[in-house]
Amino acid sequence: MRIDPGCDGGRGLRALRSVLILALGALVLDVHANAAAPRSRPSAPSAAEAGAPVKTFMGASYIELAPWAAHFGLKAVWVKKGQSLRLESAFTKIHVEEDRREVTINNLRVFLGEPVVSSKGSLWISAIDARDLLGPILRPAGIAVAARPPKVICIDAGHGGNDTGTQNKPFKLDEKSMTLDVAKRVQRLLQGQGYQVVMTRNDDRFVELEDRADIANRAKADLFVSIHFNSFPQSSITGTEVYILTRSTQRSTGANKRETSDRVSLPGNAMDPWNAVLGYAMHRQVKTKLGTFDRGLKFARFKVLTLVNCPGILVEAGYLSNDAEARKISTADYRGDIAEGIVNGIVSYAAQLEAARKG
């Protein structure tokens, strides 16, 4: 069950659209290959550094996409002149379309804070999306803010006690029990690899959202991973989605327009670029491991993500409101796969952080 009720809108339409997007073949993003691009800069390039023109659209700063992408060694190829662009290198393919608030990076859906704009024959992308989302995913070595290597990891089993979370009646499943089971599997796997694990709960009890973040912060966790299962009134909806904290001044994925309340900078925003790296790594690993429908890397101001002072993520592994997906989640084998996918995401993030630190 999601904590932010604003995120339900448009899921059905997105599902249809992504069937088309996913019809493209799969490629693997080779972060090490991408890191072979120029790495001398201390931070991700600003629009000016990248030599990309800057304009304002709909009250937000935008940069021209093709010159910005060239800075990352990506060649821009029109799929449909003025409307749809492919940015490509030997290992990376990014598909961008005008008016869309999502792109695909090597066929994995990544949502943007602002829609892509077409102006005078060029495509433009929000400067914040370029700087704090796509840039870090493409080149973690360019991130200026330091993140600690993940040694202490806080695993948060969503819900608990009188908060059951969402339920599946035919299979008698409570979200709170499924999240705890997966969290314990993740704990065992991580401990087996030498990580120190802090749990926000080890049994069936209610824990306030603020207290979950507090447990992570007091333990000086280097990474925070919250585990949830999803629900939607339309029971045909399935798939995996991963959330990171919404960037300051941007709206969350489920919001149709920017609000005054979006002009907020939260403690978790200090780690925006690393949240992006973690988010993409986690979404790729979990979605690949499970073979589920791709519901995308999204963002929301979930309470737990706003308050943690380390990179944080919330994984919605599957839909209990869909009986076929619930049946899979009811099996220990599948929950083991979910846990493996999450651990793979953490390990991938750790490897990218390590490579970036070595620079």
Ligand SMILES: [Zn+2]
């Ligand atoms: Zn939940």
